[in-house]
Amino acid sequence: MAEIKPAAIENEISRDRLAELLNEDLSREYQAIIAYVVYSQVLSGAQYMDIAAQLEIHAKQELDHALIISRQINYLGKMPAVTPKPVRTSKDPKDMLHYDLDNENETVRNYRDRIRQCETLGEYAMAEQIRQILMQEQDHQIDLASALGEEVPDVGGGPEARNLGKRR
Ligand SMILES: [Fe+2]
Ligand SMILES: [Fe+2]
Numbered sequence: 256m257a258e259i260k261p262a263a264i265e266n267e268i269s270r271d272r273l274a275e276l277l278n279e280d281l282s283r284e285y286q287a288i289i290a291y292v293v294y295s296q297v298l299s300g301a302q303y304m305d306i307a308a309q310l311e312i313h314a315k316q317e318l319d320h321a322l323i324i325s326r327q328i329n330y331l332g333k334m335p336a337v338t339p340k341p342v343r344t345s346k347d348p349k350d351m352l353h354y355d356l357d358n359e360n361e362t363v364r365n366y367r368d369r370i371r372q373c374e375t376l377g378e379y380a381m382a383e384q385i386r387q388i389l390m391q392e393q394d395h396q397i398d399l400a401s402a403l404g405e406e407v408p409d410v411g412g413g414p415e416a417r418n419l420g421k422r423r
Contacts, residue, residue, distance in 0.1 A: 268372045274333040276369060277324055283362055284321040285339030288314055290358065293344070294351045303348050306402035310355075313395050320388045327381050349403065356399040360410045362392050367411075 291314035298307040325335040343354045366389040373382035400407045 268375050270331055270376060271333075273369075273372055273376060273378075274328055274331040276365075276372070277328050277331070278333070278336040280362075280365055280369065281321060281324045281328065281336050282338055282340045283358065283365070284317050284324060285336075286342055287317040287355075287358060287362070288321065289339055289342045290351075290355060291317060293342070294355065298348050298351065300348060303402070306352065306398065309398045309402075313398070316391050316395075320391070323384055323388060327384065330381075352399055352403050356396065356403065356405075356408075359392055359396045359399060360408055363389065363396060364410045366392060 291310045295307050295310035295314060298310070328335045340358075343350075345351050345354070366385050370382045370385050370389065373379070373385060396407050
């Protein structure tokens with residue numbers, strides 16, 4: 256039917272779909288844990304000492320995020336995923352930091368969507384938990400961008416945000 260707009264369909268969210276998306280988030284958290292565990296230890300060179308220490312802190316925070324996200328998936332009656340997204344490696348410290356920054360950008364984009372989706376479903380406490388995670392992810396972005404001497408990228412709010420304007 257002509258009246259159903261694609262944007263409206265994309266903005267529809269069910270609890271099952273939210274659990275699926277949270278499982279994607281969980282796989283990204285596992286990816287982040289692995290990347291930060293490894294990168295924090297192999298980054299060498301005096302100029303990377305500070306960021307290597309920060310990456311160790313990130314690793315522990317990502318584990319906390321994984322636990323919080325798993326709890327939400329369980330609460331939604333689904334089984335938490337057990338597979339990380341693929342982790343890239345490089346011998347070049349700059350490459351490693353760029354991979355981390357790319358992943359954090361993707362994570363921030365997704366959590367911004369997830370908060371909106373939780374609120375659409377009336378899951379305000381869950382939205383709040385994800386907001387707390389998002390604050391740390393944005394700090395991770397800043398740490399990485401500063402170590403690379405770059406501006407923090409404006410990643411916007413992801414596909415959901417781009418569709419918001421089309422909402423009735
Ligand atoms: Fe995280
Ligand atoms: Fe992070």
